[in-house]
Amino acid sequence: MKPPLxxxxxxxxxKSAFAMAIAERxxxxxxxxxxxxxxxxxxxxxxxPSRGDRLRVRHVGIDIRNPDxxxxxxxxxxxxxxxxxxxxxxxxxxxxxxxxxxxxGLVSAPAGDPALRAELERLEDPHAALAAVDPVLxxxxxxxxxxxxxxxxxxxxxxxxxxxxxxxxDPQERRxxxxxxxxxxxxxxxxxxxxxxxxxAGYAEEVRQxxxxxxxxxxxxxxxxxxxxxxDWLSGKSTEEDAIRLTQRDTRRxxxxxxxxxxxLGLTPCTDPEAAVxxxxxx
Numbered sequence: 231m232k233p234p235l236x237x238x239x240x241x242x243x244x245k246s247a248f249a250m251a252i253a254e255r256x257x258x259x260x261x262x263x264x265x266x267x268x269x270x271x272x273x274x275x276x277x278x279p280s281r282g283d284r285l286r287v288r289h290v291g292i293d294i295r296n297p298d299x300x301x302x303x304x305x306x307x308x309x310x311x312x313x314x315x316x317x318x319x320x321x322x323x324x325x326x327x328x329x330x331x332x333x334x335g336l337v338s339a340p341a342g343d344p345a346l347r348a349e350l351e352r353l354e355d356p357h358a359a360l361a362a363v364d365p366v367l368x369x370x371x372x373x374x375x376x377x378x379x380x381x382x383x384x385x386x387x388x389x390x391x392x393x394x395x396x397x398x399x400d401p402q403e404r405r406x407x408x409x410x411x412x413x414x415x416x417x418x419x420x421x422x423x424x425x426x427x428x429x430x431a432g433y434a435e436e437v438r439q440x441x442x443x444x445x446x447x448x449x450x451x452x453x454x455x456x457x458x459x460x461x462d463w464l465s466g467k468s469t470e471e472d473a474i475r476l477t478q479r480d481t482r483r484x485x486x487x488x489x490x491x492x493x494x495l496g497l498t499p500c501t502d503p504e505a506a507v508x509x510x511x512x513x
Contacts, residue, residue, distance in 0.1 A: 263323025
């Protein structure tokens with residue numbers, strides 16, 4: 231059986247198109263490694279594969295939750311492992327926690343506590359609170375990375391142990407199989423242009439429809455990179471110009487964080503992705 235292929239890299243680098251071509255060529259299933267692809271109705275803002283692509287290649291991990299429902303790395307890992315056991319798969323996406331879960335497994339942190347999470351959501355400055363109990367993790371996380379900041383606080387409150395300590399102590403035996411890191415030198419320009427293309431494709435209307443359906447900033451996906459600034463604009467808190475500019479800015483910053491994460495795993499951009507595929511799967 232062919233080993234799973236993992237295609238990752240920063241947002242906008244072209245990893246999805248490359249993974250799609252490989253999956254189609256080899257008759258493989260494409261497993262989304264993007265935490266936002268699971269949500270229905272969030273297509274343009276997450277750059278989800280088109281319906282045509284999904285007809286040409288079997289995709290899993292897409293459109294399996296509503297925006298007010300949770301989905302965890304543990305659920306992703308269970309899905310990905312089941313698909314890998316069934317046949318050839320290409321795992322594609324840039325969500326760092328999902329990639330880490332696949333390569334190294336999940337850390338032995340306590341499960342989430344909805345009541346505690348609701349209490350932590352009300353904190354005025356959760357990043358400062360995290361810095362007081364887990365300065366190592368706080369230094370790694372941007373103050374706007376609210377999901378991971380709150381998770382760090384939640385773990386400390388439940389276990390009394392900083393999440394960074396749990397990460398350091400957990401055995402990390404890497405799963406066999408390499409990562410094809412797709413990248414490009416002009417990524418900032420590509421990202422800025424892609425946001426404008428998304429606006430032309432109906433990005434704002436997509437966000438408006440989600441808000442009209444009752445999904446707002448109280449729901450985690452609507453506070454994500456691709457949606458929070460448009461939610462602010464459509465709620466009258468900012469302008470369209472600000473929404474576009476800030477989405478471009480934060481996407482560029484996120485791409486840099488993805489690169490840093492990949493380097494932290496000891497990876498480097500792949501200079502010849504096609505050769506890497508042939509080495510793993512043959513011609």
